[in-house]
Amino acid sequence: MPEKFIREPYASREEWLEKRGHGIGGSDASCIIGENPYKTNLQLYQEKLGLIEPIDIGDKPYVRYGNLAEDHIRELFRFDYEYLLKVEHTNELLIRNDKPHIRGSLDGELEVIEDFSFMSYWKPYYNKNMADVMNIVPEPITLLKGMKGILEIKTTEVVSSMHKEKWHNEIPMNYYVQCLYYLLVTGYDFVILRAKLKWVDLNGVVTHEIRDYGFLRAGREKDLEFLEKEADVFWFDNIQKKIEPPLKIKLIGGN
Secondary structure, X not given: OOOOEEEEEOOOHHHHHHHHOOOEOHHHHHHHOOOOOOOOHHHHHHHHOOOOOOOOOOOOHXXXXXXXXXXXXXHHHHHHOOOOEEEEOOOEEEEEOOOOOEEEOOOEEEEEOOOEEEOOOOOHHHOOOHHHOOOOOOOOEEEOOOOEEEEEEEEEEEOOHHHHHOOOOOOOHHHHHHXXXXXXXXXXXEEEXXXXXXXXXXXXXXXXXXXXXXXXXXXXXXXXXXXXXXXHHHHHHHHOOOOOOOOOOOOOOOO
């Protein structure tokens, strides 16, 4: 079955940024629907049209750490699932054939080698109200041989209890939207997000934790349909027609 996207290699960050700028990338998707706590859809619109310069955060310590750690985290993931998943990574931008504005670069592409059940991260004792979860039993995700998926890697420092809640049995909404968007780009079957979390308690004790979150494409058709429609409207009605979109905003810590 032919891929629903083309692959465009890039040799540098500058070339990647240039190619990415001709469409909507994965981290752009949450901005479009007002689910990015750091950038609005209006700021993204102004960046795409060259009205403002994008803020370069490449030299921020947490960004540098994430970039340097990515290869190592991917290799650890490969080792952890070596008999179950094939893990590939290339410096390529994936661009959808029928809608070239829908594009993204992945941290990894996955292929299931043998059928297995994957249990997404689940720690109910982190919940504030144990009564809410005592009768809930998490269900494993069944991955079948030949299925293809997306590997997304995130590193973050948990700086507040509110931030911690965003990682409780789920991933922050902006990351969820990014993963959905990559499903739109590729047409793949599932996503696994590997998160390396760090936090410091009141006594100064540092904790590092690796968590794997996963979900199937199946059952999320309405989310995918909504996201694709919003991406199309932003690209065709706002960017190409140079019509400013109405502001959608997501405040840090908001619901």
